[in-house]
Amino acid sequence: MTQQQPGQTARTDDGAEQVTTGTDTPQAADTATPELVIISGMSGAGRSTAAKCLEDLGWFVVDNLPPALIPTMVELGARSQGNVARIAVVVDVRGRRFFDNLRESLTELDARQVRRRFVFLESSDDALVRRFESVRRPHPLQGDGRIVDGIAAERELLRELRGDADLVIDTSGLNVHQLRAKMDAQFAGEEEPELRATVMSFGFKYGLPVDADLVVDMRFLPNPHWVPELRPYTGLNEEVSSYVFSQPGAKEFLDRYTELLHMIAAGYRREGKRYVTVAVGCTGGKHRSVAMSEKLAKRLAADGVETVVVHRDMGRE
Incomplete structure (x- = not known):
């Protein structure tokens, strides 16, 4: 039998091309590296729900995979002849040498130019305590202490x-359905855009959004709440929007902040960051922040950024 040299192409009996690796076992020539999503975050914040959502969208999902095995999982997907094109893995801190193994795996993936994204599920302490108490399970890291520990x-x-x-x-x-809707909004598209943005209005009196990348404050504008005929409405109403943008500085802010976002978006693209959340706040999250969020979202969309608008506190009293 003729010995094939490493890197030479051979053909199997069915005519498929194979590339020799210097061993007796040929390697398939067409090995497309799968797309990878790593899901992590706080226990009880919804990692399993996020993973199930991706599974429903056709991703191959592995729950609680030790970080050291992530490159192996990607390699197995690459050998699947296109049957496993998208892989999602859920990792948490219970594994030994978690961070060392994760860093080593990420370094290896970057060296192989694997397209990867990192999703982190966050939640407040109060919400996490309620969830653990509702299912009567201890937190995996509490030991002999309390859930909050x-x-x-x-x-x-x-x-x-x-x-x-x-x-x-x-x-x-968020409830389970709302979390699934957020995951769908980010991953359901067949083609991944260069950058996705969420523009979120909120009320400062209800707290800052913990998932915000950028935060701006609309409280420098007069509050429509103190205009009796506008108080019942929201920033989605033309009367309120017109009032907000008739105030000194409103249109100038929109123009200049849009220019700033264009520069930031270009930098995010260069750095490979595909998601950004812009939080726009006012006192109650009902008037000024809503009106400005709608305008900013339209400006971003016109610039080719796929944009979703969320009004976190608009329905609160």
């Missing part, structure tokens, strides 16, 4: 990881 320990362990995430989703006020 385990949450605090995990939050500290994940602090650096959260900062590296491409997409942070705060599930504090």
Whole structure:
């Protein structure tokens, strides 16, 4: 039998091309590297729900995969002849040497130019405590302490990881269906856009959105709440929007902040960041922030950024 040299092309009996690797076992020539999503975050924040959503969208999902095995999983997907084109893995901090193994795996994936995204599920302490108490399960890191002790320990362990995430989703006020809707909005498209943006209006009196990348404050504008005929309406109504943008500085802010977002979006694209959440706040999240969010979203969409608008606090009293 003639010995094939490494890198030479041979053909099997059915005519398929194979590339020799210097061993007796040929390697398939057509090995497309799968797209990879890594899901992590706080225990109880909805990692399993996010994973099930991706599974319903056709992703091959592996739950609780040790970080050291992520490159192996990608390699197996590459050998599947296109049958496994998208892989999602769920990782958490219970594994030994979690962060060392994860960093080593990410370094290896980057060296192989694997297209990967990192999704981090976040939630408030109060929401996490309620969820653990409702299912009567201990937090995996609480040991002999309380649930809040385990949450605090995990939050500290994940602090650096959260900062590296491409997409942070705060599930504090979300039910299962709302979380699935957020995942669908980010991953259901057949073609991945260069950048996706969420423009979120909110009320400062209800707290800052923890998943915001950028935060701006509309409280420098007069509040329509104090105009009796406008108080019942929201920033979605033309009367309120016209009032907001008739105020000194409103249109200038929109123009200049749009220019700033164009520059930031270009930088995000260069750095490979595919998601950004812009939070626009006012006192109650009903008038000024809503009107400005709608205008900003239209400007971003006109610039080729796929944009979703969320009004977090508009329905609150």
